[in-house]
Amino acid sequence: MHYRMWGKYGxxxxxxxxxxxxxxxxxxxxxxxxxxxxxLPTLVGKAPSRxxxxxxxxxxxxxxxxxLGGWNTKLMQEIFSTSELETICSIxxxxxxxxxKMIWRSTNTGLFTVxxxxxxxxxxxxxxxxxxxxxxxxxxxxxxxxxxxVPNATKVFLWRACADILxxxxxxxxxxxxxxxxxxxxxxEQETMMHILWKCPSSMDVWGVxxxxxxxxxxxxITFLDVVDNLLLRxxxxxxNLFALFAKRIWARRNTVVHGGEFxxxxxxxxxxxxTLSQFAKxxxxxxxxxxxxxxxxxxxxxxxxxxxxxxxxxWDVAVDxxxxxxxxxxxxxxxxxxVIAERLNALQEPVIAEAMSxxxxxxxxxxxxx
Numbered sequence: 001m002h003y004r005m006w007g008k009y010g011x012x013x014x015x016x017x018x019x020x021x022x023x024x025x026x027x028x029x030x031x032x033x034x035x036x037x038x039x040l041p042t043l044v045g046k047a048p049s050r051x052x053x054x055x056x057x058x059x060x061x062x063x064x065x066x067x068l069g070g071w072n073t074k075l076m077q078e079i080f081s082t083s084e085l086e087t088i089c090s091i092x093x094x095x096x097x098x099x100x101k102m103i104w105r106s107t108n109t110g111l112f113t114v115x116x117x118x119x120x121x122x123x124x125x126x127x128x129x130x131x132x133x134x135x136x137x138x139x140x141x142x143x144x145x146x147x148x149x150v151p152n153a154t155k156v157f158l159w160r161a162c163a164d165i166l167x168x169x170x171x172x173x174x175x176x177x178x179x180x181x182x183x184x185x186x187x188x189e190q191e192t193m194m195h196i197l198w199k200c201p202s203s204m205d206v207w208g209v210x211x212x213x214x215x216x217x218x219x220x221x222i223t224f225l226d227v228v229d230n231l232l233l234r235x236x237x238x239x240x241n242l243f244a245l246f247a248k249r250i251w252a253r254r255n256t257v258v259h260g261g262e263f264x265x266x267x268x269x270x271x272x273x274x275x276t277l278s279q280f281a282k283x284x285x286x287x288x289x290x291x292x293x294x295x296x297x298x299x300x301x302x303x304x305x306x307x308x309x310x311x312x313x314x315x316w317d318v319a320v321d322x323x324x325x326x327x328x329x330x331x332x333x334x335x336x337x338x339x340v341i342a343e344r345l346n347a348l349q350e351p352v353i354a355e356a357m358s359x360x361x362x363x364x365x366x367x368x369x370x371x
Contacts, residue, residue, distance in 0.1 A: 064093065138162075141229050150241050151280050157251065158244045162225040164193050166251070184257055193224045196254055203250050206266040214243060245273035306338040312371045316362045331362050333369065342369055 065072040071089050080088065106116035145158050160166050169181040169191035183191045185202040197203055207214055214231065231243060249269040257263050264272075307313040313334045333342040344365055 063088075069093065138225060138229065141225065141232065144232055144240065145228070145244075147237075148241055148244055149237070149280075149284070150244050151276070154244050154248050154276075157248045158228070161193055161197060161247065161251070162228055164223065164225070166193060168193055168196065184254065185263075194222070194227070197224055197247055197250055198227055202263075206246055206250055206269050209266055209270055210242065210246060214239065241277065242273065245276055246270070249273050307334065307336050309336045311336055312341070312366075312369075314362055314366050314371075316359070329361060331365050333366070333371070 063072055063076055064070070070093055073085070073089065076085050076088065103110040104112040104116065106120050107113055141162065142159070145162065146155055148155055148158070157166075169178055169184075170193075172178045173181040181190050183189055183195060183200055185196075185200055189195050189199075198207070214235065231240065235243065246269065249272055253264050253269060314331065315334070316329065316331045329346045331344045331346075332340055335341050342365075344361070346361055
């Protein structure tokens, strides 16, 4: 209500809101006089239930028909409206008459323990901090990594490689630790986790002497995590143990070269991985279990053998001299006695051209020799 003066005369404006008329009226008063309706609109409320068959503290189970195993619709019609009755009746009821009981979902027995409550609260707090390495549906990969029968240092390495948190040049360049991010071996592509451990020609030479199922793994995987996920579908546990050790040796060779060390031949890496696995097997008491695995790993390594009588063998390879910044192709010819009868060296520029040209020169050189 507003009151104003205009000269000697005054006026008043009265605002009436009937929807608020009964806000302050107690429900007990309205219940006593509902028979007379009191002029209330239908949206304000409805008359209280006239059902006297239920107690004020009645439970939901009293609305069930124990004989038929469903809702007691006749009783519910006296209490609820038509729309409410339809909603309640749409809720399915169990056909079994088991007694309800409380079950704690965080334990196998269904009983509450302080220990389980602690871990539940810990998981809730961790979920607020962010996602861990189990995101994106790779939980089975992490379980497989930590279940490998290899030294713990190898497990940690493989986990870091799958999580892409190793100090690659790609990461170091982003933090301005290095000036360029080219691969230290091929010097053609960016040094990423996928490249240095899988796609680089120096890494492919190592995987080339491994199990055939590892060799046949498609290289179109986007990340190294995808490679491991794909291998888990192809290889058994013993082959995955060797894969983890080979990957760690490839990474160790990369670090050795970065710090001015020697570049090890793929066969040397395989030997070191086999030695590590055999030592770990002896310490863990599973030496006999890994004998066949080590033998299986050595099968993929092709040993040089003399050609048969009346035949010749031609071997060729490409080498890189980083200090002189040049490439070279070497060819050597052997007779059936194992003696060298001819050799040749060619200097090249590009790695891809070197591989192709070395094969071409190999054929031409063999033709010139008449073999």
